[in-house]
Structure formats: structure tokens, C-alpha cells
Amino acid sequence: MGKLFYILLFIVQTTSSIYSQKNTVIANNKQDYEYFLDFFSTRNKQVHEKSLSYIKNNWSDHFEAIAIESLYFLRNPSTSEKLLNILQKNTKKYYRYDFNKWYEYIWNKDSTYQGSYYTFKAALHKGLDARFEHYFLDRQDLSTIRLDEVRWGGVIQDGIPPLRNPKMISAKQAKYLADTDIVFGIAVQGDIRAYPKRILAWHEMFTDRVGNIPVAGVYCTLCGTVILYKTQKDGVNYQLGTSGFLYRSNKLMYDQKTQSLWNTLWGKPVIGPLVNQGIELEYLSVVTTTWGEWKKRHPETKVLSLRTGHTRNYNEGEAYKDYFTTDELMFSVPGVDTRLKNKQEILAIRLPEETDENIAISSKFLRKQKIYQSTINNKNFTVFTDVSGAHRVYFTKDIEFVFYDQNTKAKDGNGEVWHVKENHLEHATTHQKLTRMSTHNAFWFGYQAAFPKTKLIK
Template structure:
């Protein structure tokens, strides 16, 4: 019986430390299983689990120290030394909250004092009469940036594994909340608010565990564009500047278009398919996805969703994309390419439009299309949280990419 308690206690002691971190890491055998409930239980009861483990091994250890031979007693030393190593490794070295520290010095600058290159990708947010841009390389390193825009507390997030950007109103139970990165669920970032200890999914803003389970954070509209594109619409915008404490980690000298490149060869169709980028759209409960390569090949796509007709455009920087409602003054417009000018023409009035959704010539000159929310991320991530998504199929696309 003493052996049983000793083995059980040691397994619980070691297992508690390992599981709490391992289950939130990007390992396929864990991420593709529903382990949130048990992981949350371990995280929030770890102190009591440690106490239970120590109680289980207390008498067997006492018995060994009191009655066993010297060499048997010495065997306890590497066991407990191993536990100390495991404890430190998984709680201080591997824990995401320890690896990805929050921004320490947060500063913003207007265009004339900005140090961020204009071709960098940013998450743009405009609300309450204020426009701000958050470089993806900065947000991506921290995974989240807490800020206030026009008096509203916001949470700017970016999951580097699935390439998804989301912005939320950072209010929980009527109070501004502070969030910390916990790890991953279904290969997507999970955050915990310090007040209620609930876990929130980055992709959906829904609490997946804790007192707030099934509640949803209010999403704030955002765009993923280049800084130069954001300045075209919001010349008075301010840009988040790099925190000097993490300059090397940001890798700002590197080309951030790596976010558009895949690690997988097209020869592996299934792997390529899951890691390919799509533009996801949610409208009145309907989900649809558009292949990023289809858009880069054609530069604009027309489509119709239930209750809305849309136009998807890509600017000449090959990074800034927009989803527009193509209904104007009660009429649904249809578009065609104008040679290699980078502009398009609506068939209805023969007016010319740019890829920023503005009519620049013709009967509708001065008209601006209404922009709708859309997201760029991997198909694997989008499909995991929106499994009933319909894939856009363009029969006339002049491309050779692999269809999803």
C-alpha cells in the first residue's frame, strides 16, 4: 500500500505541473481533443492537487527515511530534484504568460513622428472619433495589447499561429478587465481575465471556461491593412510605437509579409489546404470563406451572401483587403476590371472605382461603398470555429492554386 501511495502521489505531483502547460501548447494530440474543462480544473485547483499529492507521499517518504537503507533514502534525492526542475520549467520557462510579457512602455505617435515603416501590416481601429493603428509584428509578439480608445477599454489581439486578428471591448461584468495569455485551444489563443478567472477564446470572444462561460465579449470592428493604406483613410491616426524592452523580439527589420507565406509545400495538398489563408466573413449568422490566393490572382471578387451582395478587393500593396457592400442607392452594382489600371468599373453606370471602395469618376463619383467586417487567417482556424462555412468557388478564376 505504501508503494501505491508513493507512486500515485508522485504521478499526481509531476502530472499536475506538466498537464497545466502541456495541454495548452500547440501539440496536435492535445489541441484536436476537447480538454478545456479538465485543463481549467487543473489550473485553478493546482494548489490543492499539490497538497493532495504531498499527503499521499508523506507517509511512504517518512517510512523510507525512518526505516530503509541509506541507498534507498538517497533515491529520494533525484526524485525530488527532478520535481523542482519540472516545477520551474513548466511554471516559469514554458508558461505562455511568462514567455510573452505584456507591453511595458506603450506609446503612440502621429504620422510625422512615427517610426514604423508605412509598408508594415497593422490592425486598424477607428471609434469614438479616434483612429489608431497597431503593428502586427508588435501585437503578434505580445499576442494582446490593452488600450483605451476614446474612453473605451479595448483588447487588441493577434494569434500568430492561426494569423487571426480580433479587437474586443475589454469590459467584463461592467468593469475594465486585464487579460493574460494562457495558451492555446484548438490552435487558437486563449486569454484569462484576472477578475473572474474566466478563459476567453481569441477567435470568437466567447468564454470557454470559468464563471463567465458562454458569455461573449463585444467585438469592435477592425481592419488588417498596411499602415500606408490606413493613413489614406485616417491621416490623423496615431500608431503604436515599439516598446524598447522588446525591440529584438519584434523583428521589425524583417519583412512582415511572412504572415502571408506558407510553411508547407503545395505538393502536400491536405496540409497546404489546412494552412492556406482565407478571408472569412460572418454576416447575420452566415459564414463564408474566400481563398486568399484567388483574391491575389484576380484582385477583386464579387459574391452574394444572404441579405447582402459583396465586393472583395485587394489594394496594389497586395496586403490590404476590403469587403464592401456593393448595394448603392437601392441598386446592386456589378463590376469589371479596367485593364491593368488597378481600378474597376461598375457595369450599371460605367463609373470608375478604386480598390478602397471609392468612386473616382463617373455618375457615382464621390460615392463610398460601405465596408463590412472580414478576417484574414488560416483555413484550419476559421473552419474549426465556423464548421458550417461555405467556400467561395469562382468558376472563371484564371488561377492554378489548390482549391480549398
């Protein structure tokens, strides 16, 4: 989601601006969540004391998420301490200001918040970005995920600016790239492109037409995924952007028309008017490889220009260097699966339109295999891992492969030669083609959090 832009401010607004008209405070008819909003709507100590007294004397479990979220933003030490003491006394948890632990606590039990939490969240975050209100207000019946698991990531809407129709240059023009630099390679309808990690990590998304198909490439730096989505579904082209919020440390997208929130790994809306409309975007393959290897395979490739329209330090390894060099998480998840390290890379194998079956294969395991064969939904597939560690997966029917030169040539059990191409395997003499399977890489912790029942192969 990007480095936190620590907006150290009081979310101080007049009462009329922080509450929508329909939720204006009416004397003697004040709702529970409005007592928490008092901490932000005024600096009046007497108002704070009255609100604290009400919260203390009327404590309910549904206050937990609201109290934790209030403390996260509150910059009044005296009020914060008193609210924290009420929270700790009623939960018997003494985490002080360790918000990751507080969130893990509420996430690992049944949700207790009420529908009014949506109104609270809309009003609170409106103080950061007026557009945030639209994500949550009146959407309590339009959500498929727990709202208390939706956390602000530290930026406003599109505060990490997506690259819209970015300038591309030829491989020969890309003098700024070293052969060892990491790139994300795509091939759509013969349109071959590379997106260097050193640039994309600062923007986390690009939107464009590739092979004359509208697409969005979404990079969740926190969970290590780059997924290429076709943004057109049933005749509608969704204009996607970065919402500023996270779900299980995975960035949430939004669409410009409805302001619905979308899960990046699922490719579908999870809060807002588009929920339960049967919308799930198709994703295409992305290869994580080195510039030298991609350029060798595809000398005709286009690549991102450094002229993005933004000023950033686009040197290799600069973006998120502290985050990528440790196994620590910036934002917690409900639980971690210790069978792999948090940020160990896996290859995601799934067919969402056909089955809920889901496989995660350790990239470390695959680098030792060169060729790995298995099945999903009774379909045989083969993973080929090249010298850069990049994985390409194909539906291989009943054909068993026994050799791969880790470049462009493979042999089956009958000694027949096949050419390993981006979108298919092709028999050298008969030109039979085996279809490429859409896959992407991810960090283990983020993928497992999104798909808790995934099968791990390591």
C-alpha cells in the same frame, strides 16, 4: 501564442500546496487523479511505484488525458518511461513522446475524461503559475469546450505582455518603418491607427481607447488572426489578457475579474463564470496591409512607437520567423483540411449576431479578382482588394461593381463613381454611403479548426 519558454523544472510542491484544501488527500479515500499528482508532489521513488501500480491495475479510459498531460510535464525519466508504457499498452498507440500525436488521438474520439480532470489540471498547472488554478478549479459545469483540447502554450499569465494604452506617434515620426513593413490598420470613429506586425507579434494584444471606444486588438500569431474587439458589452468593460493557454492552436484570453477563459476567434467566454451568459464581443475591421499603402491612404494616421516599455528585437520579420517560413504547426489541431495549405491566408466573412453561416475566402484567390461579390445571410457584399493585397468588404445591396483602381476609386455597372473609404463606400456625387462589413484575415488551418463548417472559396 509565442515561443515556448521551456520551463524545465519538476513541479515539486508540498502536498498541501498542490492540492486545494477541499481536495486534501484522506487516507483510503484517494481519488484517481491524485495518483498522477504524486509524480509531482514528491520525488520519493516508493510513492511513485505505488502510484504506478495503482494506475496500471485500475486503468480506465478517463486516465488517458491525465496520463498524457502528466507525461508532458514529467521530468523523471524512470517514472516517465513506466507511465508511458502503461499508456501505450492500454491505448495500443505507440507515439512515445510525440505529444501532438497523442493529443490528436484523444481529440478524434469522444471525450473520456471525468469532472475530476478539472481539479487535476488546476493542481498541475498551479505549479507553473498560481493564477492558472483559477481557470479550471470547480469549473466542470462551466465549460463549453473540451478541456483536453486546452493546452498550455509555454508562458505564464500575460507572459507575452499585452500593450496597455501604448504610446502612439505620427506617421512622420515613424522613421523606423519601411514602406514594405506589414501593419494592421484600424479606423474607429475617425481615429486612424497602424500597429506594425514587427511589434505586435511580440505582444499579441493591445488594449486602449480608440475613437473613445474601449478596445482590445488580439493577435494570435499561431493562427494568423488580428481581431479588434469592443471590450464593453452591456455596460461591462472586460479587461482582457493573455491566459497562457491554447484551444486548437488559437490563443485563449482571460478576463481579470472572473478569470474566465475566452476564445479569441469567437469573442466569447468558454470556461468560467461568464459561460452561458450570452456574452459575445462585437468585432471591428482590421486591414492587413503595408505601411507605405496605409500611410498613403491615411497620412494623418497614428502608429505604434518603438518605446513600448519592453526590450525586444522589433526588426521586421524577427518575431516567429521560423514559424512563419514553414507550413508546419507548433501545436496540433484535431484535423487539418488540405484544400489549402495550413498557413495560407483567408478572409473571414461572418455575421455572428445574425447567422451561423460562415465563409472563408482565399486571399490568393482575391488578389486575382480585385472585385469579388457574393452573399451571406441573403445580404450582398463586395470585397475590394488593393495593390498591397489588403481586403475591404462592404454591404453593397443590389449594386454591382465592375471597376476598382485598387486604390480609392470604384465604378458600378451604371458607370457611377464611388470612393472606397475605411468605414464605407461613398457615391461621388450623391454621397450615398454603403456600410463597411467587419472582417479579418486568418490562417486557413486555425480558422477551419474554430469553424469546421465554414464554406471555403478559393
